[in-house]
Structure formats: C-alpha cells, structure tokens
Amino acid sequence: MTGNGQATRRPAPPGAGEEAPDPREPLGLLFRDLRTSSDGLTEREAVRRQTVYGPNALTRREGRRWPRELARQFTHPLALLLACAAVLAAVSGAPNLAGAIVAVIALNALLAFVQERQAERAVEALAGFLPEEATVIRDGRRRPVPATELVPGDVLVVEEGDRVSADARLLSGGVEVDLSALTGESLPVFRSAEFTDGGGPLLDARDLLFSGASCTGGQALAVVTATGMHTELGRVAALSQRTRREESPLEHQVKRVARLIAVIAVGVGVAFLPMGLAAGLSLTAAVAFAIGLLVANVPEGLLPTITLALASGVRDLARRGAVVKRLSAVETLGSTTVICTDKTGTLTENRMRVTEVWTPGTGTTGTAEPGEEVLLLADAAATCTTADPAAGHGDPTELALLDLAARLGTARTPGRRDHERRALFRFDPHVKLMTTADARDGAVVLHTKGAPEEVLTHATQLLDHGTARPLTPADRTEVVHAVGRMAARGLRVLAVARRPLPPGQPPPTRREEAEHDLCLVGLVAMADPPRPEVAQAIRQAHRAGVTVHVVTGDNGLTAAAVAEQVGIGHRGMRIVTGTELDAMGDDRLDALLARGEEVIFARTSPEAKLRIADALRSEGHTVAMTGDGVNDAPALRRADIGVAMGRSGTEVAREAATMVLTDDDFATIVAAVEEGRRTYDNIRKFIVYIFTHAVPEVVPFLAFALAGGAIPLPLTVMQILAIDLGTDTLPALALGRERAEPGLMDRPPRPRSERVIRPAMLARAWGFLGLISAALVMGGYFLTLSVGGWQPGDPTGPGTALHLTYQQATTVAWLGIVACQIGTAFAARTDRAPLRAIGVFSNPQLLGGIGFSLAFAAAIVYAPALHRVFGTAALSPAQLLTVAPFPFLVWGADELRRAVVRRHTAAPTPSAPPAPVPAAAEETPHHPLPVLLARHGWSAHRLTHALGVGEHAAADIVAHAHRIAAQHGHRAR
Numbered sequence: 025m026t027g028n029g030q031a032t033r034r035p036a037p038p039g040a041g042e043e044a045p046d047p048r049e050p051l052g053l054l055f056r057d058l059r060t061s062s063d064g065l066t067e068r069e070a071v072r073r074q075t076v077y078g079p080n081a082l083t084r085r086e087g088r089r090w091p092r093e094l095a096r097q098f099t100h101p102l103a104l105l106l107a108c109a110a111v112l113a114a115v116s117g118a119p120n121l122a123g124a125i126v127a128v129i130a131l132n133a134l135l136a137f138v139q140e141r142q143a144e145r146a147v148e149a150l151a152g153f154l155p156e157e158a159t160v161i162r163d164g165r166r167r168p169v170p171a172t173e174l175v176p177g178d179v180l181v182v183e184e185g186d187r188v189s190a191d192a193r194l195l196s197g198g199v200e201v202d203l204s205a206l207t208g209e210s211l212p213v214f215r216s217a218e219f220t221d222g223g224g225p226l227l228d229a230r231d232l233l234f235s236g237a238s239c240t241g242g243q244a245l246a247v248v249t250a251t252g253m254h255t256e257l258g259r260v261a262a263l264s265q266r267t268r269r270e271e272s273p274l275e276h277q278v279k280r281v282a283r284l285i286a287v288i289a290v291g292v293g294v295a296f297l298p299m300g301l302a303a304g305l306s307l308t309a310a311v312a313f314a315i316g317l318l319v320a321n322v323p324e325g326l327l328p329t330i331t332l333a334l335a336s337g338v339r340d341l342a343r344r345g346a347v348v349k350r351l352s353a354v355e356t357l358g359s360t361t362v363i364c365t366d367k368t369g370t371l372t373e374n375r376m377r378v379t380e381v382w383t384p385g386t387g388t389t390g391t392a393e394p395g396e397e398v399l400l401l402a403d404a405a406a407t408c409t410t411a412d413p414a415a416g417h418g419d420p421t422e423l424a425l426l427d428l429a430a431r432l433g434t435a436r437t438p439g440r441r442d443h444e445r446r447a448l449f450r451f452d453p454h455v456k457l458m459t460t461a462d463a464r465d466g467a468v469v470l471h472t473k474g475a476p477e478e479v480l481t482h483a484t485q486l487l488d489h490g491t492a493r494p495l496t497p498a499d500r501t502e503v504v505h506a507v508g509r510m511a512a513r514g515l516r517v518l519a520v521a522r523r524p525l526p527p528g529q530p531p532p533t534r535r536e537e538a539e540h541d542l543c544l545v546g547l548v549a550m551a552d553p554p555r556p557e558v559a560q561a562i563r564q565a566h567r568a569g570v571t572v573h574v575v576t577g578d579n580g581l582t583a584a585a586v587a588e589q590v591g592i593g594h595r596g597m598r599i600v601t602g603t604e605l606d607a608m609g610d611d612r613l614d615a616l617l618a619r620g621e622e623v624i625f626a627r628t629s630p631e632a633k634l635r636i637a638d639a640l641r642s643e644g645h646t647v648a649m650t651g652d653g654v655n656d657a658p659a660l661r662r663a664d665i666g667v668a669m670g671r672s673g674t675e676v677a678r679e680a681a682t683m684v685l686t687d688d689d690f691a692t693i694v695a696a697v698e699e700g701r702r703t704y705d706n707i708r709k710f711i712v713y714i715f716t717h718a719v720p721e722v723v724p725f726l727a728f729a730l731a732g733g734a735i736p737l738p739l740t741v742m743q744i745l746a747i748d749l750g751t752d753t754l755p756a757l758a759l760g761r762e763r764a765e766p767g768l769m770d771r772p773p774r775p776r777s778e779r780v781i782r783p784a785m786l787a788r789a790w791g792f793l794g795l796i797s798a799a800l801v802m803g804g805y806f807l808t809l810s811v812g813g814w815q816p817g818d819p820t821g822p823g824t825a826l827h828l829t830y831q832q833a834t835t836v837a838w839l840g841i842v843a844c845q846i847g848t849a850f851a852a853r854t855d856r857a858p859l860r861a862i863g864v865f866s867n868p869q870l871l872g873g874i875g876f877s878l879a880f881a882a883a884i885v886y887a888p889a890l891h892r893v894f895g896t897a898a899l900s901p902a903q904l905l906t907v908a909p910f911p912f913l914v915w916g917a918d919e920l921r922r923a924v925v926r927r928h929t930a931a932p933t934p935s936a937p938p939a940p941v942p943a944a945a946e947e948t949p950h951h952p953l954p955v956l957l958a959r960h961g962w963s964a965h966r967l968t969h970a971l972g973v974g975e976h977a978a979a980d981i982v983a984h985a986h987r988i989a990a991q992h993g994h995r996a997r
C-alpha cells in the first residue's frame with residue numbers, strides 16, 4: 025500500500041526487532057520516526073498500521089495460568105482433609121473407599137476449576153460491554169475511535185475525564201493526569217507540551233503521557249508513540265500479569281462456615297469410631313464408616329457453586345444494562361438501603377430543548393417568534409459552547425443552546441464559533457459557570473453562561489433593548505422571579521451574560537479576570553423530561569425499603585419539580601442547598617438523614633457527594649451513589665456501590681465506579697438491586713438444599729450404631745458419595761439460577777451484618793426437611809426389610825437368606841434420599857411463597873438437573889455392573905412405589921409449613937412504612953412554584969437565603985404560595 029506519502033518506511037511489526045522510537049527525542053525526529061505529523065494520520069494509513077502493530081490492547085499469556093489454578097483446587101484445606109481421609113482409608117484396608125475419595129477430590133477440583141473459570145470469564149467478558157473510546161485526528165478531522173484501534177503516529181485529543189489509552193508525547197496544551205495505575209502515586213501531576221524533559225526516569229518526563237493514566241483536567245494534543253504491550257503499562261502487565269480475583273465477603277463468610285462444618289464432620293467421624301466398634305463393627309469397617317461420615321459432611325462443592333451463582337448474577341446484571349466490576353458487588357447491591365442519584369440524564373432523559381427564554385426587554389416568551397433581544401441571547405449562548413452537533417459530541421445543555429441558535433437562524437455555527445475563539449474557561453462545577461473570549465469586530469467579547477444566581481453575583485449590568493444599563497435590585501428580584509417560575513416547572517435555567525473588552529485588550533488568561541462586571545443578556549430555560557420508566561422504578565425502590573436522595577448541581581426547585589414528577593419524596597421531602605449543606609455540621613447532617621425523609625441536595629459541589637456518602641455510611645446504610653464527572657470519582661469510590669454512567673460519564677468516573685450503567689438509567693439501578701437480592705436469595709436456596717441431605721445420611725448410621733448391631737447398616741459409604749457427588753450436584757447448581765420470588769422487592773433490605781446462613785435456614789434444612797427425609801428413608805428401609813420377612817437381629821450378610829432383601833432395603837433407603845432431595849429442591853425454590861407463585865416448571869435447569877439425577881439413580885438401581893460398587897440391588901415395582909411419594913411428601917410438608925408461616929407472620933414491610941401518597945400527587949405530576957414552596961414549608965427567610973432575593977420578593981412569593989396552596993388544598997406550613 026503506497027497511497028500515503030508518510031509511509032516511506034514500513035513500521036516493523038511488534039517484536040520484529042525495530043525498537044519503538046524514543047518518545048523523548050526532539051519532536052521533528054519523533055515525527056520522522058513515527059512517519060506522522062502534527063496533523064495526524066490518514067484513515068487508510070491508520071488501518072494499515074493496525075494490521076502491522078495489532079490492536080492496542082494488553083494481551084495475557086493465557087496458557088501458563090491454568091495449571092497453577094487447577095493445582096490450587098487440589099491443595100485447599102478441604103481437599104487436603106479429604107486426601108488425609110483417603111490415606112486413612114487405604115491404610116485401614118479399604119482400598120475401594122480410598123479410590124472413591126480420590127475420585128471425589130478429583131471431580132470436585134475439576135468442577136470448582138471449571139466454575140471459577142466461568143466466573144472469571146463472566147467478569148472479563150464485561151469489558152466488551154464497556155468499549156473504551158479515544159478521540160483522534162484523522163484525515164484532518166477530530167473523530168472518536170475505539171481505543172483498541174489507536175496506532176503509533178495517531179494524534180490524540182486528551183480532555184478532562186478521558187482515560188489515556190496509549191503512550192504519547194504532548195504536542196500542545198497541558199493536562200493534569202492521575203498516574204496512580206502506573207506509579208501508585210495518587211496525586212495528579214501536570215504534564216504540558218511546554219515542559220522539556222529533565223532526563224530522569226521515563227515516567228517522570230513532564231511532556232509524556234502514558235496508557236492507563238486518566239486526565240483530571242485540561243486539554244492537550246499528543247502523538248501516540250507506543251500502543252498495546254509496547255506501552256509502559258504493557259510492560260508492567262507483562263511482568264506481573266494479572267492480580268488474583270478478590271474474594272467477596274460472602275465467599276469469605278462461606279469459606280469460614282465450610283471449614284467449621286469440616287471440623288464438625290471430623291468430630292462426628294471420630295465420635296462414630298467407638299460407637300461403630302460398640303455396635304459390633306470391625307475396626308476396618310468402623311474406620312471406613314467414620315471416613316464416610318466425614319466425606320458426606322464436608323461441603324466441598326459449596327464455595328465454587330456460590331462463586332458461579334455470583335458470576336451468573338454478574339452476567340444477568342450486564343444483560344439488564346448494569347456492568348459490575350467485582351463479584352462482590354452483586355451481594356452488596358442486594359443490601360442497598362439508599363440510592364443517591366443525580367438528576368440530569370439519570371432521572372431525566374438528558375435530551376434538552378430550550379422551550380422558553382427571558383430577556384429584560386421582553387420578559388418570558390416562547391422561542392417561536394423571537395425579537396431582537398432573544399436573537400442576541402441565542403447568539404451569546406451558542407457562542408459560549410464547545411459542543412459540536414455534527415461530530416455527535418457535546419454536553420446536551422450546550423447542544424440545546426446550539427439547536428436554539430440554529431432554529432432561530434443566527435449565524436453562529438460551531439465552525440465559526442471555534443474560529444473566533446480566543447480563550448476558553450470550561451464549565452467548572454464548583455463555580456457553575458463557563459466563559460469564552462471571542463473575537464468580534466476587531467475586539468474581544470467575553471461570554472459567560474451558568475447557574476443564574478452565580479451569573480447574577482458576577483453581573484453589574486443588564487442588556488435592555490440592546491443597550492447596557494446598571495442592574496438594579498428590582499431587576500435582580502425580577503430575574504429571580506423569572507428563574508423561580510421556570511424552575512418550578514422542572515425547567516433547567518441558565519443565565520447568559522457578556523462583557524466586551526476595550527479594543528486592543530488581550531483575552532484574559534485567568535478565570536477570575538474574566539468573570540466579573542458582566543452584563544446580563546437573559547435567561548434560557550430548557551425542558552428535560554423525566555425518563556418514562558423512572559416513576560415505576562422509584563415506586564419499586566420505595567416498596568423495597570430503599571430511600572432515594574437526589575444530589576444535583578441544578579436548582580432546588582427544578583430538582584424538586586422533577587422529583588415530584590417521578591415520585592421521590594413521598595415520605596416528605598427536604599431541599600437542602602449547597603450553601604446550607606456547607607453551613608451544616610456533621611451532627612445536623614446525620615440527624616437530617618436519620619429522619620428517613622428523602623432529601624434533595626441542590627446546587628451541590630462534587631465534594632458534597634463524598635460528605636453525604638460518608639454520613640449515610642456512618643449511619644449504617646449501604647449506599648449506591650451515581651456520578652459522572654471527574655470530581656465525582658472520590659465519592660464513587662467511597663460509596664458501597666459507585667455507579668457511573670456508561671454513555672454520558674467520563675472514563676475517570678467509570679474507572680472509579682463499581683457498577684457502570686450502559687443506559688444511564690435510574691431504573692437500571694433498581695433492577696440491579698433486585699438482581700442482587702435474587703442472587704443472594706438463590707445462594708441461600710442451594711445452601712438449604714445442600715445442608716438438608718446431611719440428616720438422612722447421618723441418621724441411618726446413628727440408628728445402626730445405637731441399635732448395637734440389631735439393625736443392619738441402611739446406607740453404605742459409597743452410596744453417600746453417589747448422592748453428594750452424583751445426584752445432588754446439578755439440582756444445586758440449578759437452584760442458583762432460580763427466578764425471583766414474588767415479594768422479593770416488597771421486603772426491607774437485608775441488614776449488612778446479617779450472615780448468609782441464618783439459624784432459621786439451618787432449622788429448616790436440618791430440623792424440618794432433613795428430619796422428614798430421614799423419617800421417610802428409615803420408614804422405607806424398615807418396610808422393605810419387614811416385607812421381606814426380616815426381624816430385628818436377623819443376620820443379613822452375604823450368603824444369608826435375607827441378603828437380597830437387605831440389599832433391596834438399602835437401595836430403597838438410598839433411592840429414598842434421592843427422592844426426598846427432589847422434594848427438597850422444589851421446597852427450597854421459595855422461602856415464603858407457595859411454589860405455584862413462581863410456577864412448578866419455571867426453572868428448566870432444575871428440571872434438567874432432576875432428570876439427570878433420576879437417570880443416575882436408575883443406573884445405580886438397575887445396572888448390574890454398579891450393584892457391586894454401590895451394594896445395591898434391582899427393585900421391584902412395589903418397592904419403587906414405596907419411594908415414589910417421597911418427593912411429594914417432603915415438598916408438601918414444606919408447602920404446609922410455609923403456609924403456616926405466612927399466616928402467622930404478616931408480610932414484612934419496609935422499616936419505615938411509606939406514608940400514603942395522596943392520589944392527587946400521582947395524578948397531577950407537577951405543581952406550580954407556590955404550591956411546591958408551600959408544600960415544603962419554605963419561609964420567606966429561607967427563600968431569601970437560598971435564592972439570594974430580597975425580603976420583599978420572597979415574602980411576595982410565599983404569600984402567593986399560600987394563596988394558591990389553599991386553592992389546591994395544600995396546607996402551607
């Protein structure tokens with residue numbers, strides 16, 4: 025391919041010998057070595073280089089890892105315990121048993137290995153849901169490309185919030201970057217094209233950027249010098265490969281329980297020895313049984329099954345639009361008690377459209393027939409933007425302003441705007457302002473837009489019929505009135521101002537030099553409708569006992585109106601402004617949050633989120649907190665579940681978050697909470713199932729031992745292994761995929777301190793389901809024996825007349841356990857609800873698992889080859905019929921028990937029962953400003969403080985509020 029003049033020398037493929045150019049060499053040389061220029065590559069050349077350099081991604085040496093992971097499955101404490109048992113069995117003369125235990129260990133290790141790999145894959149596959157993007161200049165145009173398609177020589181645009189995806193040398197501009205992924209140093213450092221390299225370590229070079237860094241401020245252009253495994257991050261990755269998957273608290277808890285049970289199993293096994301001997305067993309037989317009991321009770325499959333259940337939770341979450349980065353997030357989600365959400369884009373659609381404007385001369389008007397003042401306002405607003413609708417990027421607020429300008433036909437296109445731009449002070453969420461300096465008729469004019477109260481603070485004049493005049497207190501009051509009226513209808517209001525600089529004066533270099541003595545041009549109000557699915561999600565969150573606070577940078581009244589529309593605040597709502605929050609001590613904040621009311625934190629700074637998260641967590645809440653900006657990262661890390669936006673959020677926020685919403689939708693958070701609860705519930709279901717079989721397995725041994733040999737042994741050790749490792753495995757896995765139980769989102773959140781294994785579960789598994797199963801199994805056993813003519817004490821050994829009867833009886837006992845476990849599986853599917861509420865056949869995996877279990881059982885009962893191994897015998901139809909009702913009896917008994925429990929315990933309700941929602945509030949989704957003020961008990965004093973209006977204006981609004989509230993039947997406080 026020779027179409028590109030730059031490509032005179034073919035770049036060497038990675039690892040082909042040619043060294044990557046030194047990123048620190050003089051820029052001219054670097055351009056020559058990379059065969060590029062400050063204008064970037066052509067698309068064709070980039071594509072060609074991609075085939076040469078490969079994708080810009082870190083590769084892992086896959087082949088080397090798995091033997092170690094497999095080996096780990098053989099060396100964990102439970103496996104070692106089983107290995108000891110195998111050795112003991114071998115030396116005590118039970119080679120069959122020893123062989124069987126070795127098979128158990130191998131099977132378990134294999135199963136655990138496969139399950140863990142699946143779990144890992146589930147988490148790794150999530151990367152596909154979150155493709156990283158980079159902005160490059162190709163063919164002379166800025167365009168977004170998938171980060172994997174970056175090639176050396178590309179010119180990269182790096183902006184606040186971006187993740188740097190390749191190593192690069194700065195060409196112009198300066199950025200603040202967080203290099204902690206590479207250096208471990210979490211303080212951001214400033215890197216600029218202006219700096220020259222001091223010659224120290226590469227990572228310290230002040231004009232270089234590295235893959236894995238994130239940009240926390242500024243803007244720059246940089247030329248890519250290395251991609252993929254050739255980057256510094258790639259080198260580090262090659263050295264350390266990957267860190268091991270972190271264990272979730274749930275897995276940790278279960279591991280401890282499993283070990284405890286193993287200790288008990290050893291205890292029971294050891295206790296059986298003297299009992300077995302006393303019952304007349306030989307030492308070898310007694311040791312074999314002791315070992316059998318131990319093997320039966322060690323819950324070796326529990327942990328991998330839990331890991332797999334969490335992994336399938338992760339997969340289901342991803343399908344619902346929530347990508348979590350750790351398995352443990354699934355369980356944390358289930359215990360969420362508070363969601364702190366921002367408004368724009370999460371509760372609302374983030375599709376803004378200017379619907380009204382206000383100018384000093386014409387007052388509030390629509391945008392249909394604009395006068396001269398409105399055109400001026402639209403032009404000023406469109407000038408003070410950076411968005412580019414043609415390139416498909418930009419802040420929706422700015423896109424709405426550009427759309428207004430285009431609709432009204434002003435000449436300010438993005439191209440012309442950028443051409444005239446002399447300086448830019450980006451939107452700062454702390455001061456809530458943005459300012460540009462733009463060339464106009466040989467001079468520079470400053471354009472500012474932002475939160476009205478901030479613009480007013482910095483304004484001294486107002487543009488009245490095209491002429492600037494001083495801004496009087498009456499003007500301020502009028503502006504605040506106008507803002508209040510528009511905000512109370514849920515509109516987002518921005519003020520726009522300007523200031524021409526004297527001819528010849530250069531544009532300011534610092535923000536403070538620009539944002540003062542402004543001349544107010546007018547207000548623009550834009551509608552951003554609530555997402556249609558949010559109201560339903562909020563209702564669901566409330567039913568589930570989850571409180572929703574809104575933490576927004578927007579005006580309190582706008583936020584309150586939107587909150588009302590979606591149903592937030594039905595238990596009472598407070599609006600706390602950023603200023604009020606700053607003045608509030610921690611004690612008062614704690615007290616406010618402890619009241620259980622839903623709060624709107626308006627005009628907050630990003631730091632407020634951190635404070636709110638801390639306060640809620642100190643109250644014992646499990647907090648999900650949304651955020652999208654660079655400044656939100658600390659709060660996202662601090663919350664239990666940091667939620668970032670996949671579409672509109674910055675890479676920095678996505679990296680700090682635990683969960684990323686691919687659709688930015690609040691309803692997805694609630695769906696994720698439900699998913700977390702479901703997964704946790706399912707884990708409990710299979711724990712009940714797995715624990716239950718221990719009782720019918722141990723009771724026959726106890727009966728045998730306690731009867732002093734008068735009762736022949738109802739079960740053999742091999743039979744127990746056939747249940748634990750054969751018939752029970754697939755149904756247990758299938759219970760992990762159970763669908764949600766009705767009422768799952770009608771109960772209060774699980775306290776964080778609550779253990780996964782509750783005493784009530786053990787009582788149900790051991791004391792109820794297990795005991796019933798044991799009784800049925802023993803009943804079936806005795807019935808078969810006595811029908812065959814057996815009397816207590818009769819010999820049943822090989823060669824005796826009753827031997828076949830005994831073998832059939834032990835087969836009935838074994839098959840009885842299998843049958844009871846089928847009943848237990850159906851019973852365990854719900855915790856409170858009747859089975860019909862979720863449908864008898866609604867879990868196809870479970871039906872498949874039971875099918876497998878039955879086939880396995882048929883082989884053991886009827887395949888002569890297996891009779892010798894398991895000590896079983898073929899059953900007659902009548903004997904089969906003895907066992908047939910067992911599943912129904914176990915399941916039916918639990919249905920009855922659940923019905924009794926339901927009758928005697930009222931349905932659990934969220935901790936603070938929601939106050940009834942007045943029907944009117946649901947039907948009339950939004951209220952005018954006065955009603956809102958009256959509803960939330962805003963006094964004139966408070967209004968003065970919050971909005972910065974004069975006492976008179978405030979008193980006016982409140983009086984008006986009282987009047988209208990009275991008409992609406994609301995009582996103003």
Ligand SMILES: Nc1ncnc2c1ncn2[C@@H]1O[C@H](COP(=O)(O)OP(=O)(O)OP(=O)(O)O)[C@@H](O)[C@H]1O
Binds near residue numbers: 517518
């Ligand atoms: N691009 C912008 N230029 C100037 N001012 C802006 C811009 N974007 C927002 N503002 C002003 O700053 C305020 C706060 O904006 P911010 O982006 O922090 O929060 P938000 O998007 O309104 O709400 P949320 O935090 O709920 O998403 C807005 O209400 C608006 O007045």
